[in-house]
Amino acid sequence: MQPHFPLAAVVAADDLKLALCLAAIDPAIGGVLIEGPRGMAKSTLARGVADLLDGGRFVTLPLGASEERIVGTLDLDAALGEGRARFSPGILANADGGVLYVDEVNLLPDHLVDLLLDVAASGVNHVERDGLSHSHPARFVLIGTMNPEEGELRPQLLDRFGLKVELGGTPAPAERAEIVRRRLAFDADPQAFLGHWQAERDALRQRCAQARQRLPGIPLDDAALQAIAERCYAAGVDGLRADLVWLRGARAHAAWRGAERIEKEDIDALEPFALAHRRRHAPPPPAQPHAPQAPAANQPEQGTQNEGQWGELPPRAVPAGAARELPRWPKKP
Template identity: 75%
Template sequence: MAMTRPTMHEPLNFPLAAVVAADELKLALCLAAIDPAIGGVLIEGPRGMAKSTLARAVAELLDGGQLVTLPLGATEERIVGTLDLDAALGEGRTRFAPGLLARAHGGVLYVDEVNLLADHLVDLLLDVAASGVNHVERDGISHRHAARFVLIGTMNPEEGELRPQLLDRFGLAVSLGGAPLPAERAEIMRRRLAFDSDPPAFRTAWQAAQDELLARCRQARERLDAIPLDDAALEAIAARCYAAGIDGLRGDLVWLRAARAHAAWRGATAIEAQDIDAVESFVLRHRRNGEAPPEDNGARDTGGSAAQDGDAGEGQWGELPAQPVAIGERRAVPRWAKKP
């Protein structure tokens, strides 16, 4: 399958196949392109880590998909759509004017600095991304339309955080932390300079690798539905989410879908342990709350002993052990709290 070539009026994107390092993020983006129902990807990292470059490259992984960028100052009307005033005033009839969500259908909706967007707008975007449907009830109109897209948000944690309730709504999260090694930094600069100097020539040089990546994503999408969401994978994931103290069930469902997408990415016909392991950090990174599940009177194995998970002198999940107090000694017994 030949790579999609932008028209002469569209800027050329840096091909995903040519991105140096960032292998975990590239994998997460490919999985989201294979199964948009995963719920999108949140990319965290400091300035200058090519978050925007990576996000823009994902649209090419989708069949006929386009990239729609959400401006930081966009209003709710511009996002969801509203009444077509020209039709209302000029023709005297009610007609829906599509917004950015309608334009993003089948492609990528990219939100840079999503942590600076108003919470109610982030919530709205995540609702539509999860359901695949935009339902508008406003200005005397009632309208529904399909809005299936890959949602990609980027943020610099130094400029503010997202509320935990919103973090959980993103399917996968990847952090671009740490500076690249000197050799990687040099190669990044070489490729960037070559692209800036002659974008068409650079893309031609990387066309074979990009076409291979596109074909792999397309083939994975084609085999995705044939891979069962089997009980064995479901139970393994549920146990690990429980052991990690994950609130709610969204993490379980995302993990199961992401593991299936990874199996399709490998060309497999069933979810295996390696698929579950491969996506664990993407699913749990932004969902861990640091608290242990309630203790069971039975002998339940939650994935390791206290000695394995931490210092043998401390309880699992960092809870401090009870302190002995001598009989007759009159002093208050401290109440040890779990770590937040």
């Protein structure tokens, strides 16, 4: 198997590395969407996640893959030669226990993106087609990348991704030089480069493994849920998926820290990842009741029997002697 550039050796991109580690700790978070321009090492980072998992498998979804190739289908050789229905596994079955990488996910048909997100969230692929009914585990870390210059995902599909990380800005000159230096060293002698970073790779893999063991013992407590619900409401988030993803991610972050319960720092750490693709606007403040205004002088109150027609002027007194006779039309000669 071709070696991958280790995640521990990636320069900078700390936010993205954290989000990927959290998804490796709890794949039920629902995957990570990486948005950024070309040349930001998105695929390199995604491949490095495979080293953090027990299976270590990295599967790439071809852009032109059909639904049958993705979910699996009826084995025609068995059906024609043996006269029985047998399932032929697809890409989702091959990705079980590893990483499923979807480059330019925004260019996939919407129904395929929806299918991938369903399986990533449930961990089970259920196939009903061609007279075949079959289910198999498909628990993987879903990592999708997209370049916004090539089109956007519909909001309904964006929301289905658990976490989103936006890569922007240009690395500083010192970081750019170090990135190129490490890439050249890896390309020249991959085994020597991996050996040089072996201690850091083992430490990162062990930390993720310990966090996965610690994860079930960390409660999803009401205090953390209430704090997250209030922040989601303040951000004007539609639906409740953000609350659930944020809570799961905060628990994974607590496990990552080696803590026994979710703290405020865990909630704070997940906020940019959970709200990057869900924040809308702050809800409007509740309307304040208006105090009734007193009627103007010489103005009858509304609803009384003196209420006149629209546009009618209020009556007023005329001083004595002020009235004068109206002009008369001249008589005909």
